[in-house]
Amino acid sequence: MARPDGCKGLKSLAQRGILTKATNRACNCIQSCAHNCDEAAAGSAPRSRGRTMGGSEAGARTTRDDGPILPPPLRLELRGIRKAYPAVVANDGVDLAVAPGEIHAIVGENGAGKSTLMKVIYGMVRPDAGEMLWNGREAQPRSPAEAQRMGVGMVFQHFALFDTLTVAENIALAMPDRPKLEPLSRRIAEVAGRYGLPVDPRRRIGTMSVGERQRVEIIRALLQDPGLLIMDEPTSVLTPQAVESLFVTLRRLAADGCSILYISHKLEEVRALCSRATILRGGRVTGVCDPRAETAASMARMMIGADLQALRPAARQAPGAALLVIDRLSAPSPDPFGTALEAVSLEVRAGEIVGVAGVSGNGQAELMDALSGERPSPPGAIRLDGRDLGRMGPRARRRLGLSSAPEDRLGRSAAPDLPLHENALLTARAAQTTTWGFLRRARIRAAARRIVETFGVRAGGLDAPAGSLSGGNLQKFVIGREILNQPRALVVAQPTWGVDVGAALTIRQALAELRDRGAAVVVISEELDELMEIADRIAVIAGGRLTPAVPRAHCDRDAIGLAMSGRLATPAAQEEPADAAAP
Amino acid sequence: MPLRLERRPRPSRAMSWASPLIAAALTAGLAMILFALDGRAPVSTLWIFLTTPLADLYGFGELLLKAAPLILIGVGLAIGFRAGVWNIGAEGQLVLGVIFGGWLALEFGGAGPWVMPAMLLLGGVGGALWAAIPALLKTRFNASEILTSLMLNYCAQLWLAYLVFGPWRDPAGFNFPQSAPLHPDALLPIVIENTRANIEIVLAVLAALVAWIFIERTHLGFQLRVTGAAPGAARYAGFPVRRAVWIGMLTGGFAAGVAGVGEIAGPLGQIFPTASAGYGYAAIIVAFLGRLHPAGIVASGLLLALLAIAGDYAQMMLGMPSSIGGLFQGTLLFFLLAADVLTTWRIRRVDETAPLSAPEAA
C-alpha cells in the first residue's frame, strides 16, 4: 500500500514479488519524489501500480536538479471510446479523465453505457475504437487478469464471489501470486482494520450478509494494490448507515492516492462523495462537472436530457378495508444460504400501496415466493378478502385476484425465447384465451397488443422474443400484463431495477393508478427513494422478520436504516437519535 | 483468431431450419471422404448409396417401413424434450411394447380380428408403464430421468432375453432364442400392395398430426413448451412441473411401445431378443434433427430410414461393415449441434477479438 513514505510502498511491492525490470513503466515517483528514489533507483526500478506516492503530494510539484516541473499524469484517460453491439451503440466516443487520488463519478441512467465503459476499462470488453491511457501511457487490457496487473481493481455490482468457499479462499483465488492462506488471512485482517471493513477470513461467503460480502469484494480489490478502484453501484445493497461508513472508507483510500471511479445513478450520494462527475446519456458524454457545485436537478437534466418529472398526484380516496392479509407467515427458505421468514404479518387495505424496504437477502425473495404461490404457504397465513389462499398455487391465486411480478424477469416473469404474444398468455385468464383447451390465437394477440400499446412497450413486433427487449421495455410489458389482468391485489419486487428513467416513471405511475382504482399493492424494493415516493405506508424486512408498516410521513431514513440492520423494530422516526455505530 | 462468434439480436428462424440440412450435407461430405479412402468414386458411390434403395415401389415401401417407428417414437419423444423431459429410455419402452404385445399375440393369436388392434394398445400401455417408472422417480424423488430411464433399458432387454430364452422359446425352433411365429391375425396389415409397408406408417403420420395440434394449439401444449423453455417462468405461471414430466414421459413411452408391437407384428412376425435394434436411440436423433417439430420429424424420420437402408445396402453390396449406419447417425447429431450454434450466434470476421458478451442495459 502506498503511504506518505513512498518507498515503504515500493518495498512492500518488492516483497510481494511484484517487481519487474525497469522499462518504460518507471514509477512516477522517480520524477516527482526527490529524496525517496535512491532505493528505487538502486535496484531494479519497481513497476508501480501507478500510484503517486503520498496523496497529499499528489498534485505536488517537486523538482530534482533543475529539471522541468512536471504535473503528474492522469491516472486514467479514455479518448473517443466506442463500442457497438448489434442492437445498440453502448459507448459512442466517450472521453474520461481521472486524476490520481480523485473520486470521480460516472453518472447515467440505466442503459446509458456505464457498465460497458467499466467493462472496457477492466478488460472484459474490447472497444471498437478509441484509446486508453494509464498514467500517461497507452494501455489496452485484453482480460481482467491484465487489467488487474495494470492496477485496476473492480468491485462488482453482482459480486464475483463463491458461496461455498471462505473469505480467504475467495481472495486467494483472485491473487495471481498464489498466496498461502495463513499469511493471506493476516493481510486481510490488516487491510480490513485499516479501512474499517471488518470481516472474518474463515467464514464462508454463503453465510454472510450482502453488506459483508461487499466488504470482502472491496478488500479483495484493495489487496492487489490498485491505482484505480471501480465501484459499480455499491450502495444499492447497503443501509443508509452502511453507506456513510463506505464513504469514510473511500475517502481514506483516495487520500492514500488511489483513484476511485464511482458508478451511480443516485445523485445525492454523488454530490456528497465525489469531486468530479462525468455524465453519460445514450452512450455519449453529456457533461463533466463538479457535483459539489451542481444541484441534483441540474445533474438530472444532463443525465436524462429533460427535467425530472414527478408522479402526477391523483385525487385519492382513503383506503378501504383490509384486502390482503398476511398473518404470522413463517416459511423456510429453499436456498441453503437463504433467509427463512418468521411470523411475518401485514395488512394491506384496498386502495393503498405498502412498501417493504430492506437490504437484499433478508427474506424478500422468500416473501415474494410465498405470496405468489410458487412456494407453499401454511394455511391461514395469507388471506385475500377473507379467503384463505393457503395451499393454492399461482394460477388459483391469480384467478382469485392476487397477481405478482417478481424481481427476476427473464426466466421467471417472462420466458426469454418465447415471443411476446405467448408471454402475454403466461398469466392470462384461461376463460378469455382458450376454448375447450384450445388456444384462441386472435384473442391472445389482441391482449398482447393492448399491453404493448397501453404501456408504450418498444419491441420488434408481437413476435419478438422477450429476450430481445431492453430492461425497461420488458418490465413495462410484465407489469402492464399483470395490471391489465385487473388484479384485486398485486405484489411486485424491484419494479424499476435496471430500468431507464422514462420507463420507471411509467411503471410507478401505473402502480399508483392501480392503487387509485382500489387495489391493494405491495412493493418490495431495495431502493428506499422509490418507496418514499410511491408508498403510502412502509415496513422494513430484516432477517426474515417484518416491522409494522408505518405511514410514510412518520418514517425517517435513519430509523429505516437501523431497522434494515435489525437494530430497530420500527421505521418510524425516533424521539432520540439512535446509536449511529456502523452496522 | 480472425473469426469470432457474435450473438444475434434474436435467434434466426431461417438457420433453425437450415442447420439440419447443413448437418446432412456435412455428413454426406464425410461419407464421400470415407468412400474415397476406401478406393471408390465418392460422388457416384454416394448417389448409388442413397438412390438405389428407392429405385422401385418395393424400395419405397421399405423406406416407409423403416421410417414408421422412427417417426412414431420421435414424435413421442419430442413432446417430452420440448417439455424439458429427457426420456432416453425409448429403447426399453419399445421392448416393453414387445413384451406386452407379444404376450397377447402368443396367448390369443387367432382368437379374432380384435387381436391386432388390442396388441397395439396393450403394447403402448406397456411402454407407457415402463416410462412411468422414471416419471414417478423424478416427480417423487427428484431422480434424474436420464439415468433412470437408461438403466431401465438394460433391465428391459434382460427381461426380454429371459422370456425368449425361456418361457417363450419356440419348441419347434431348434433351440434358437426366438418365439413361435405369430398368428397371421396378429400381424399388421399391409397398406401398399406388393410392399411390406404396414399401417404403422399411417399411425406414425397420424401421431405427428395429433402431436402438432397438441403442442401448438392447446393450452396444455403451451404449458409443456414453457416448462421446457423456461422452467422458472412455468413455476411463476403456475404450470405444474410434475404434470409436464408425466405427460412428457408417457407420450414417449406409449409411442415406443406401439412401435415395439410394430417390430414383432410386422415383417418379422416373431419375437427375437434383439427386437429393438437401436430404434430407441435413433429416434432421439430423429427428434433433434426434426427440430422437435412433428413436420420436421416426419422428414428426418424418412431421412434416417434412408440412411439405415443405405447402410444395409452398403453392407451387402459394397462390403462395408454394418455399424457404419450408427456411425453416421452419431456424426449427424454432432454436426447438427454444431450447426445449431449458428441459430443464436453468427460468425463475423473482426480484426479485434470482441468477446462473446451479450449486450446489456448498462
Place this chain on the structure above:
Amino acid sequence: MPDLLPVLVAALVAGTPLVYAALGELVAERAGVINLGVEGMMVVGAVVGFAAMMGGAGWPAAALAAAAAGAALSLPFAVLAVSLGANQIAAGLALTIFGTSLGSYLGKPYVGMALTPEPSALQQAAAGIPGLGPVMGQLHPLVWLSWAVFGGVWWFLYRARAGLVLRAVGESPASAWAIGHPVARIRYLAVLFGGAMAGLAGAFVSVVYTALWTEGLIAGRGWIAVALVVFATWRPGRCFAGAYLFGGATIAQLFGQTALAAVPSELMSALPYLATVVVLVVISRDEARLRLHVPASLGKPFAA
C-alpha cells in the same frame, strides 16, 4: 464360509473401471460440464486398448493409447459444450452414440478374440510383499494406478490451488472469469481428463477384466459411472467407495448363482442397473443436500 480373498479381489477388479470413469467424470462436472458421453468413450478406449494388446504392445502402451483415444473423442464434445455453448445433454448423447458405433466399427475384426493374460513383472514382484502380497499379486498394476488416480484427484481438488480454481469455475464461471481465470481453458482440460479416464476405464475392461472383445462389452458401465458421481454428491472419496460397491454388485451374480440357482440369471445381471436406480433415488430425495453439493453451473453454457 467361502474364501473371502477371491471375492475381495474380484470386487476390486470389477470396481476399477468405475473408479477411473467416475473420477474422470467427477472432475469434468466439478468444472461445470456434464459429459454424458462416458459410455461411448469407454467403448472406444476398450477397443483401442484391446487392439494395441493384440498388436503386441505391452499394457502400459495400450493403456496410454486408450487414454489418448478417450481424450481425443472428448475433444469434439468439449468444443461443442465449452466453446460453442451447445446443449450439453444432447452433445453428450451424441458422443455416446458416436463412440459406441465407432467402437463397434473398429472392433469388428476382433470379435470373439481373446487375450492371454499374464501377470506382469510388477505384479509378480508385488506378490512378494509381506502381508499384502496375496492380494496385491492378484491385482493388475492398473488397479494400483486407479488408487493413485483417486489420491491424485482428491489432492488436486482439495489441496492444490489449481483444484480450487476448478471448483470455483464450476460454481460460478462468470465470477471466476471476472477475477481473471481462463474459464474455457480450465473446462477443456477437465473434459479431456475425463475423456482420458474413460478411455482408460474401457481399456481396463477389455484388457484386464474380460481379456476378450465382444459387442456390448461395456454394457452400461459408463452410465453407471455418471450415476455414481451424483450418488457421491461430487466428492471423490464417496465416488471411490461407491465404485467398489457397484463392482461388488456386478460380481454378486457370479457368486450368488450357486446359492440362488432358482433366480434367473438375467435378473442377477440386472442387479447393477437396478442398484443404480435405487441408489439414485435415495441420494436425490434430499434436494437440499444435492443443491448444497452440486456444482452450481453444471450443465449451463458459459460465454465469456
